[in-house]
Amino acid sequence: MPYQxxxxxxxxxxxxxxxxxxxxxxxxLLMLVGQLAVRSTNAPPTPLWAILSAIxxxxxxxxxxxxxxxxxxxxxRWARALLxxxxxxxxxxxxxASVSMAFVMPKILAGATGGPDAxxxxxxxxxxxxxxxxxxVFGVFFIVVPxxxxxxxxxxxxxxxxxxxxxxxxxxxxxxxxxLALCLWLAFSVPMMLVMPVMGHAVMPFFGMFLTGLPxxxxxxxxxxxWACAAWLLYKLDVRGWWLILxxxxxxxxxxxxxxxxHDIIEMYQLMGYPQAQIDQIQKTGLLTGxxxxxxxxxxxxxxxxxxxxxxxYLRQKS
Numbered sequence: 099m100p101y102q103x104x105x106x107x108x109x110x111x112x113x114x115x116x117x118x119x120x121x122x123x124x125x126x127l128l129m130l131v132g133q134l135a136v137r138s139t140n141a142p143p144t145p146l147w148a149i150l151s152a153i154x155x156x157x158x159x160x161x162x163x164x165x166x167x168x169x170x171x172x173x174x175r176w177a178r179a180l181l182x183x184x185x186x187x188x189x190x191x192x193x194x195a196s197v198s199m200a201f202v203m204p205k206i207l208a209g210a211t212g213g214p215d216a217x218x219x220x221x222x223x224x225x226x227x228x229x230x231x232x233x234x235v236f237g238v239f240f241i242v243v244p245x246x247x248x249x250x251x252x253x254x255x256x257x258x259x260x261x262x263x264x265x266x267x268x269x270x271x272x273x274x275x276x277x278l279a280l281c282l283w284l285a286f287s288v289p290m291m292l293v294m295p296v297m298g299h300a301v302m303p304f305f306g307m308f309l310t311g312l313p314x315x316x317x318x319x320x321x322x323x324x325w326a327c328a329a330w331l332l333y334k335l336d337v338r339g340w341w342l343i344l345x346x347x348x349x350x351x352x353x354x355x356x357x358x359x360x361h362d363i364i365e366m367y368q369l370m371g372y373p374q375a376q377i378d379q380i381q382k383t384g385l386l387t388g389x390x391x392x393x394x395x396x397x398x399x400x401x402x403x404x405x406x407x408x409x410x411x412y413l414r415q416k417s
Contacts, residue, residue, distance in 0.1 A: 101258035105173060108259065111250055112170030115181065119163030126156045151290075151297050173263040178251050179270035183279045185247035192240025194398065199236060203229055273335050274412045280405070284329035284343070291322035301369045303357035310369055321350075337413040344406050351399045358392040 133149055166184070169177025250256060270278060294300055300314030309317055324346055331339025367377050 101262075102255045104253065104256045104259045105263070107250060108170050108173050108178075108256065111181075111247070112167045112172075112177075114167075115170060116164050116167030119160045119167060122156055122163060123160035126153050126160065129153060129156070151293065154293070155290075173260050174268070175257075175260040175264045176268040176270040178256060178260045179268075179275060179278065180282075181247065182251045183275060183282060185244045185251065186279065187283070188244035189241060189248065192236065192244060195240060196233065196236050199229075199232065203232060273333055274409075276405075276409050277332055277335065277412050280343075280409060281329045281333045284325040284332070288322045288326050288329075291318045291325065294318045299370050301366055303354045303366070305353045306356045306360050308357065308361065308366055308369055332409075332413070335413050337410075340406070340410055340413050344403075347399075347403060347406060351395070351403070354395045354399075355392050358395055363391045 129149060129152060162184075166177050166181050170181060272278075273281070294302075295315040295318055300310060300318055302309045302314045302317045304313075304317065308314075324342070328339045328343040328346070331342065333339075364377055364381060
C-alpha cells in the first residue's frame with residue numbers, strides 16, 4: 099500500500115531518544131553525587147547493593163536508549179520494534195507508578211513532616227499542592243511522553259518507511275511484538291536474578307518464609323535459568339515456553355502472597371541489611387506493614403498473568 103515517508107520523524111524521535119538516554123545517564127551521576135553527600139552527614143547510608151543495582155539498571159537503560167536512538171535515525175526496523183516495546187513498557191510503568199503514588203505519597207508526606215499532630219506538620223493545602231505537582235510531572239513524563247512515542251512508532255507509515263529503508267529481515271521480525279516484549283522482559287530479569295545473591299543478600303520469599311544465604315542463592319539461580327529457558331522457547335514461538343512461564347509465574351505468585359501474608363516486609367528489609375533508621379521511616383507510613391504487601395503483590399501480578407494468557411494465541415504447538 100502507498101505510504102508517507104517518515105524519515106524526518108524517525109530522525110527527530112531518534113535524537114529525542116538519544117537525549118532521553120543522556121538524561122538517564124545523568125541520573126547515575128546524581129546517585130553517585132548523592133551518595134557522597136550522604137556520607138558527609140549523619141543520615142543513614144543507603145545499602146551498597148541498592149545503589150549498585152540502581153546504577154546497573156540506569157546504566158544499561160542509558161546505553162540502550164542511545165543505541166535505539168541511533169537505530170531510529172538510520173530507520174532500522176529493529177529500532178522501531180524495540181522502541182515500540184520500550185514505549186509500551188514505559189507507559190505501563192507510568193500508570194502503575196501513578197496509581198501507587200495516589201496511595202503512597204499522602205502517607206509519606208505526612209510521615210516526613212512528623213504526622214498530623216506534629217507542630218511542624220505541613221498544612222493540608224501544601225500537601226495537596228505537592229501532590230498535584232508530582233502528579234503533573236508523572237503524568238507528563240510517564241504517560242504523555244510514552245504515549246506520543248507509541249503513537250509515532252506504531253504508525254503504518256513509520257513501519258513501511260523502516261521496511262523500505264531497511265529491507266533485511268532482522269531478529270525482531272522472528273516473532274510478534276507482544277511475544278518479543280515478554281521475551282525481552284524475561285531476558286532482562288536474568289542478570290537481575292544473578293546479581294541478587296551479591297547485592298540483595300539473596301533474600302527471597304518462599305511459601306511462607308524468607309530464604310537467605312545458600313538456599314536463597316540457589317533459588318535465584320534456578321529462577322534465572324527458568325526465565326532464560328522460557329524466553330528462548332517463547333522467542334521460537336514454542337508453546338512449551340508459554341506453559342513454563344505460566345506455571346512458574348503462578349507458583350511464584352502464590353509463594354509471594356503466602357509469605358507476605360504471614361510476615362511483615364520489614365523483616366525482609368532487615369535481612370537485606372537496611373539501616374534501622376530507614377526501616378523506621380518505612381514503618382511510619384504504615385503502607386508495607388501487616389498483610390498490605392500481600393494484597394499489593396496480588397494487585398500487580400494479576401494483570402501480568404493476564405498478559406501471559408493474552409499472548410497464547412501467537413504461539414504454535416510443538417509438532
